[in-house]
């Protein structure tokens with residue numbers, strides 16, 4: 121039987137991926153973890169409910185087109201099975217009035233070698249999102265005898281998992297930046313919590329962003345679960361809402377990373393890259409002044425690109441500066457329109473999860 125699942129990084133030749141779906145997407149009600157995520161000046165504060173149908177249709181159109189482009193470039197693509205996300209959910213520890221969406225898969229699924237693990241997300245509204253991917257996991261399980269189907273320890277997400285009143289309406293951007301610098305986030309340390317999109321995989325090394333969605337205990341959990349890998353906790357003090365690493369620090373090929381110029385990696389954390397001759401270059405500026413309406417993410421989805429191999433990258437069609445920079449860095453650019461999908465949780469990298477990339481576990485930082 122064939123090997124279906126294998127991926128150790130974000131840049132080796134991509135052969136098989138999962139691309140999310142926008143069907144039935146909700147703006148979830150506020151909860152202890154997400155009120156932190158919605159910026160004070162956002163038009164989304166205090167509102168929740170189904171996303172407008174025409175926005176779902178437009179997002180799905182762009183997602184379907186993205187799938188067609190990937191297939192044209194030799195990538196096999198699978199899609200999740202969305203649930204009725206408007207249902208309320210309940211566990212022995214909490215109740216939430218709705219779920220969210222089957223976007224983006226990058227937040228939920230972490231592929232390391234022949235294992236795909238569903239993450240330990242800190243948002244209650246995302247507690248059951250993994251179910252949308254279970255039919256695919258089962259299919260891989262039945263057809264690839266080496267596939268390791270796994271699930272991180274499920275956090276309980278009781279009130280003890282969050283700092284309450286951490287977020288004050290009056291808090292300024294400066295205050296938020298001070299908190300990020302002090303590594304003072306909304307989550308507590310009662311249990312490991314992490315989103316898969318906080319993990320940057322580079323062969324033997326995992327660089328994991330400590331921020332609003334991933335806590336310190338998760339770092340310790342990773343160290344024990346993957347004793348053969350090296351786990352590095354990274355921070356980006358310039359980010360007032362540090363959630364997910366892939367609009368901040370994005371590897372393009374062995375030896376090259378683009379870094380959000382507003383969120384530089386601190387000097388002491390650069391040492392390992394410098395010692396191994398990796399170049400960290402500032403990402404080009406976004407082409408837009410702001411994100412599209414009803415979007416959680418920042419304009420920096422401009423740098424949230426999907427690398428297909430060491431010389432090929434998919435960049436959002438309107439992000440002309442990012443495309444130009446890629447060209448200068450020696451990458452061939454495949455432009456794909458994707459702004460209508462941004463409100464559903466992210467850009468071109470977020471919207472995918474790796475199933476198969478060629479290559480094995482390399483040690484890039486010996």
Ligand code: ARG
Pocket residue numbers: 224226227317361362363364365366367368416417418419420421465466467469470
């Ligand atoms: N926090 C990032 C920003 O707004 C967005 C990251 C989205 N990534 C994801 N995997 N959902 O700049």
